[in-house]
Amino acid sequence: MSKSTARDKGLLADLRVTHVVNCAEGLHRINTGGQLYSDTSISYCGVQASDHPQFDLSQYFCSTASFIKAALPQNGKVLVHCAMGVSRSGAVVLAFLMMCENLTLTDAIIAVRLNRDICPNSGFLEQLRTLDIQLKR
Secondary structure, three states: OOHHHHHOHHHHHHOOOOEEEEOOOOOOOOOOHHHHOOOOOOEEEEOOOOOOOOOOHHHHHHHHHHHHHHHHHHOOOEEEEOOOOOOHHHHHHHHHHHHHOOOOHHHHHHHHHOOOOOOOOHHHHHHHHHHHHHHHO
C-alpha cells in the first residue's frame, strides 16, 4: 500500500488494521513513525529502506516477517507500505510468505499479484532469489 493509506487513521480503523510496517521510514522518506498511531491501538514497525537496487533490504526480512507473523494469531490485520506500495513493501511481503508460509519466490509472487501489482527492484529480487535458495536447503 502507499503512504496515503498509512496516514489515513480513519481508513485504517475502517479496515481494522492492527499493525503497520513502514518500509520507507525516515526523515526524508515516509515519516509516519509510531507517534502517528499513538492515539490508536496500532502496533508499528519501521524499516529505514531506500528503494535502490544496492540497498540491502534482506537485513530486515527476519524482523518484519516476525512482526507480521506475531500479528496474525491475534486476528491482526497488517498494512505493509512504502512510498508507492510497489517495490520495498512488495519485497517485504514476499519475504514473509517465503519464510513463514513456505512459498517459493515464484509462488509468493503469483499469490501477491493476484491481489496487488508489485514490482520489487532488481536488487530486491536478487536478495529474494538468494533467500529462496537458502530456504530450499
